[in-house]
Amino acid sequence: MSKNDTHMTMRVVNHIRNMIETGGLQPGDRIPPEREFARKLRISRASLRTGIGYLAAMGVMDVRHGVGTFVAEGPPEIGKSSLSLLGALHGFQSWQMFEARRILESELAALAAERGKEQHFTALSEEVAEMYATVDNPIEYLIHDVRFHRVIAQASGNPILAALMETITSALYDERRKTAERSRDLRQSADLHREIYKAIRSRNAHEARAVMERHLAMAQSAQAQEAAESGTNGHAAASHAAAPAKRGKAGEKSV
Amino acid sequence: MSKNDTHMTMRVVNHIRNMIETGGLQPGDRIPPEREFARKLRISRASLRTGIGYLAAMGVMDVRHGVGTFVAEGPPEIGKSSLSLLGALHGFQSWQMFEARRILESELAALAAERGKEQHFTALSEEVAEMYATVDNPIEYLIHDVRFHRVIAQASGNPILAALMETITSALYDERRKTAERSRDLRQSADLHREIYKAIRSRNAHEARAVMERHLAMAQSAQAQEAAESGTNGHAAASHAAAPAKRGKAGEKSV
DNA sequence: GCCCCGGCAGTGGTCCGACCACTAGAATAC
């Protein structure tokens, strides 16, 4: 359990937690420079850094070399980077991730149908159009695909579920980023997204959930097939080739 | 995120990640002492500690003062300790957490009905019996309540969903641990748990989901009522609405 | 013989003070 001991790291965490809970620290705010802050807290800079590192690892703080340390901005992230590690450690299976995603996104779609605002419908519509326009460009298509789902999550009005979804999909893409989809699948995929959009727009929660479920089931079997063809891994724990892993733009901004 | 940069912390993380993925490191295993490990990795002990702290914050490592550092054992945890912080930061509402829990656990119950094994049924039955036996002891009752739900999560066969549920409920309890339930509610609660058990045992997924949903809806309204009565109304709801945008220099205060 | 307790060795925790690396903006050169 969380010990509130003398542990310096917890002292820092609790201090900042307190500043957040009392409203003295808001997303985007900057905390004092390490040397100064450490002096004020009467602890060494090293200990302060330990605590900050802890908070940064949890996505609460955002440390920028040469600039400063800030309270994290933007949509919350829950253990986004940890899931793939935990997956490798506990041997999570691909189907389990897909199942989790299917459940989350289906309900998210239903909620979006119930609570979505006009602005969300507009955004969804635009992304669907972009998807149709890029069926021949898998890279571009993927961007709009991701955005589409992200808008739904936002429209659901539940940031916790949205964050959980983000965590899962992030881990999922982390594992599949090599298998590019074929464009004949993309056409079909776009159609399904359009159906989802229509169901949400007409506030048909049941339909939205059903179509979303169908869409994700197809995506899962499609990827399973690709994985089977390319030979290797069906598991989450496989050889991460030493490829330099340049990060794409799949996860940059919320729409 | 996964930049393979010179960043010492990432070098450590990737090194350990690699050891995990190649199977050279299993849950419960111990990593070398810091001084020795640092020498082997050709980095300073401080940097090594930064990386280990990062992994520990994500629940991948378990550091025990005076003993050693180990790969985390037991069921995976996803950002368990971070959710309450993120909640305070982004103003998560109680109803949002309950909604997330409701969705997750309903599906978990349905899955448990489909995939549960005899051992799970037995465990569930035992917990139900214990709940009936402790309706006059809220503290004891809560233990079996938690265990009951945990067994269901286990029976679902999806550790990811189980971990997500654990994260949510953990944050939820963190916020409510003061409002003790009244025994007349407990009797009713035990009845519902028994119904859930029966539905799962008879492999009636639909019924299991429905009853679980009903149970959690009741729990939610019960807690909302208690919170309203005692006025202590948890969480950042207040600061979220009433925070008067005091922009400007940040972090200059001594809390 | 058995048990308690103190010491000891090993390990993580904290501290210091110096220096490196990066960023943004100011000062300068063109």
Added chain:
DNA sequence: GTATTCTAGTGGTCGGACCACTGCCGGGGC
């Protein structure tokens, strides 16, 4: 005006000393 360079401020790394905790082992008391 624009491009370049310089500089102050900030986080990142280092190593080396010392503190604090844990587990164990051996000696002393029973």
